[in-house]
Amino acid sequence: MKILHIITSLELGGAERLLTELVPYQKKEGNFVKVMILSDKGAVFKKELEDKGIEVIVCKSNSIKSLNNVFCIYNEIEKENYDIVHVHLVHAQYWTSLVRVLDKNKNRKYITTEHSTSNRRRNSKILKLIDSFVFRRFDKIVSISEATETSLKKWLGRDDSSFEIIYNGIDIKEFQNAIPYSKNELGIKEDDYLLMMVSRFHESKNQKGVIDSLKWLPVKYKLIFVGDGKLEKDVKDYCEKNNLTNRVKFLGMRKDIPKLLKTADIVIQYSFFEGFGITAVEAMASGKPVIASDVPGLKQVVSGAGYIVSIDDSKELAKAVLALRSPENYKNISEKCLERSKDYTIEWCANNYLRLYERELKC
The missing domain is CATH 3.40.50.2000 (Glycogen Phosphorylase B;)
Structure with a gap:
């Protein structure tokens, strides 16, 4: 053809x-x-x-x-x-x-x-x-x-x-076999807990809500945003206004997504609406626990494997992050996410x- x-x-x-x-x-x-x-x-x-x-x-x-x-x-x-x-x-x-x-x-x-x-x-x-x-x-x-x-x-x-x-x-093996960075290479301490969101800065995404969740989390929890877009400056200003610039990094557009996802401890896909959520699948294929907002496209992909939380409740998002402190729970959710990724x-x-x-x- x-x-x-x-x-x-x-x-x-x-x-x-x-x-x-x-x-x-x-x-x-x-x-x-x-x-x-x-x-x-x-x-x-x-x-x-x-x-x-x-x-x-x-x-x-x-x-x-x-x-x-x-x-x-x-x-x-x-x-x-x-x-x-x-x-x-x-x-x-x-x-x-x-x-x-x-x-x-x-x-x-x-x-x-x-x-x-x-x-x-x-x-x-x-x-x-x-x-x-x-x-x-x-x-x-x-x-x-x-x-x-x-x-x-x-x-x-x-x-x-x-x-x-x-x-x-997605190409499952590309994400399964990726070699992670050391956190130091990304400007994060090795003993810090790394949250990551890979997404455009767009009206459909809620990066500000993820920033708000840091207010409920210990200082060792750090956040990295990967991507760019017309709302990037607005989100950066919001971060500065809330005195969280020392806990949030903006990496901009990157081509090394598999390596970045492999470096994260938790991947967050926090969208107001989403047709499918391919980044969530990529994160699951990386063997990482995924927390996603309760919207139809993402819910279908993540529900029953990772955590689903309300899109307008940053405290609930923080609770889901803290629920993964338990090594046993972290391992269980990670394995479920990895298995779910094989469906796609x-x-x-x-x-x-x-x-x-x-x-x-x-x-």
Whole structure:
């Protein structure tokens, strides 16, 4: 098969991370695969894909909002005559839906994956009409969890055979076999207890809530944030305002996530909403206990293995952290998390997508 993945960008995020694992596997299985991005700003995963032998095309306008993206996408599809066009994230969905209207090849299949349970568009009646148009241009709409699908169906007012669920997956061994840093290398004392959150600084994440939990924890508990984003300065200011700068470090964008997760004592995924929570799976595969907020996408992944806590109660989060002081409990939760991560392998995920493509091409 000839497959083109189109995604808004390759910045730090669950959808972007998924592609770095999914696309190389699809190529390894004998398919011709390329990735197209609308903008390469903050594209931390671009080099990783290229190092794995994947060609990444950047639209000429290098802007997620340019109308020229329609022509760039259309020209690439026509040039290579792809069998499958697989689209991720909202701006890529919008522009590609217009390409579908122009595309005369009715045998070509257009697939999209919805990666989140919520977004700001879902507060607008006008955008609901636009989304209804956009999603009807795709032959199959894949959701990464039951919660994501339920939310999308409700938003679109549809429930038909075009919907399907395929969970995200990761390369389990990459995280199991990672070699940790010494805490000193990260500016933390070896006998300190290291909490870590890997995430964008975005409205969907609650880094401030994690900072608040430190108020209920002994001084030896330190916190590291990995990632960047438009709200990073706001969170740093909040940290300074609460006199916690000596207990919190901001590492910014990093490419050594497996090593960092392996160094942490506890990994926290504290989100207001989450389609799936791929970082939570990565942390579990690292053999670390995970504490996640009680939101549908994360709850599905973590519940029964790690701890689930309220998104608006930093004291409850601190209690979950303290519950892991017991070596026996820490070992038990870590083992449960590691075992749970095995449910979400990239092999399972990629094979399900390939079977979906094959079914669609036969229609």
